[in-house]
Amino acid sequence: MTPPAPQSEQPVPPHVSSNGPSRRGFMKLSALAVAAAAAPATASHHAELDPDRKGVLVDMTLCVGCRRCEWACADANDNPHGELHEYDDASVFDRPRRPTATQLTVVNRTPGQPEPIHLKLQCMHCEKPACVSACLVGAMRKQPDGPVTYDASRCIGCRYCMVACPFEVLGYEYERALTPRVRKCSLCRERTRDGELPACVKICPVEALTYGPRAQLIATARERIAARPDRYIDRIYGEHEAGGTSWLYIAGRPFEELGLPRLGTRSPADSSESVQHGIFRGFAAPLLLGGLLGVIHNVTRHEHEHTHEKGADS
Ligand code: SF4
Ligand code: SF4
Ligand code: SF4
Numbered sequence: 443m444t445p446p447a448p449q450s451e452q453p454v455p456p457h458v459s460s461n462g463p464s465r466r467g468f469m470k471l472s473a474l475a476v477a478a479a480a481a482p483a484t485a486s487h488h489a490e491l492d493p494d495r496k497g498v499l500v501d502m503t504l505c506v507g508c509r510r511c512e513w514a515c516a517d518a519n520d521n522p523h524g525e526l527h528e529y530d531d532a533s534v535f536d537r538p539r540r541p542t543a544t545q546l547t548v549v550n551r552t553p554g555q556p557e558p559i560h561l562k563l564q565c566m567h568c569e570k571p572a573c574v575s576a577c578l579v580g581a582m583r584k585q586p587d588g589p590v591t592y593d594a595s596r597c598i599g600c601r602y603c604m605v606a607c608p609f610e611v612l613g614y615e616y617e618r619a620l621t622p623r624v625r626k627c628s629l630c631r632e633r634t635r636d637g638e639l640p641a642c643v644k645i646c647p648v649e650a651l652t653y654g655p656r657a658q659l660i661a662t663a664r665e666r667i668a669a670r671p672d673r674y675i676d677r678i679y680g681e682h683e684a685g686g687t688s689w690l691y692i693a694g695r696p697f698e699e700l701g702l703p704r705l706g707t708r709s710p711a712d713s714s715e716s717v718q719h720g721i722f723r724g725f726a727a728p729l730l731l732g733g734l735l736g737v738i739h740n741v742t743r744h745e746h747e748h749t750h751e752k753g754a755d756s
Pocket of ligand 2: 514515516518519546547564626627628629630640641642643
């Protein structure tokens with residue numbers, strides 16, 4: 443298996459280096475610290491979740507890799523996307539891709555399998571998201587109905603959400619000099635509020651994607667697995683990984699073989715938040731903030747190292 447491109451191949455935030463924050467980065471961290479210090483000491487941007495919160499079930503045994511979902515996502519989000527027929531070009535599967543600022547979802551083909559297996563990637567809309575915990579100005583928020591939303595007007599561009607995310611699915615508008623944004627799948631919140639399906643779900647020609655209440659999706663997944671044990675492995679990816687996610691996957695092969703990270707059941711947010719609250723109970727100084735961000739980074743890195751170690755073992 444060729445794993446997805448590691449985060450280290452993506453552009454590194456300019457104020458982060460192995461030697462610590464640069465001078466420019468220090469200014470940003472100071473601004474971050476001021477904003478954080480102004481926040482309530484026990485502020486949490488995690489929501490009480492609705493029992494009928496929504497998600498999407500991906501049935502990887504049905505996906506044919508047509509990439510119509512990529513086109514529809516780009517179209518719905520005003521990203522460049524060309525003509526639909528251009529997505530028939532299979533050479534795109536020659537190398538694994540990650541979501542970017544202009545491609546909020548990508549479909550990869552897993553190498554080394556007897557039959558082609560395709561993996562759609564996008565923000566997983568975690569139940570307790572690490573990106574939300576990493577963002578001390580509240581630009582990332584978990585909404586009670588499922589989506590993790592991003593508010594560009596609050597964002598100060600520190601990009602620690604990108605470091606914290608265990609799925610490496612956030613893009614950043616490096617090319618936009620004055621008003622760069624973090625970009626990610628929104629779970630098509632605007633569309634679903636109006637009673638429409640997410641654009642990717644709507645266009646999928648083989649119904650590999652199902653939108654609905656997360657609890658119902660898990661029940662549907664269990665039914666499919668029970669009905670066809672020859673077709674599916676007995677596991678729903680995202681039911682528990684990283685504390686649970688709104689996007690859920692079922693497949694015929696172990697998910698780690700197919701390009702999804704091996705993660706524990708605990709959200710990385712749990713570790714970073716306990717440190718965060720400890721700091722704010724005392725005094726929110728910029729240097730302590732640096733320590734917090736280091737913890738977030740280390741928690742996430744540890745998860746990835748664990749993944750690669752386990753992946754190498756299996
Ligand atoms: S997948 Fe990453 S960006 Fe999306 S909610 Fe989870 S931690 Fe945040
Ligand atoms: S839910 Fe919407 S934003 Fe997310 S991948 Fe699908 S089309 Fe794109
Ligand atoms: S549109 Fe459906 S079948 Fe086509 S790549 Fe996307 S999820 Fe797979």
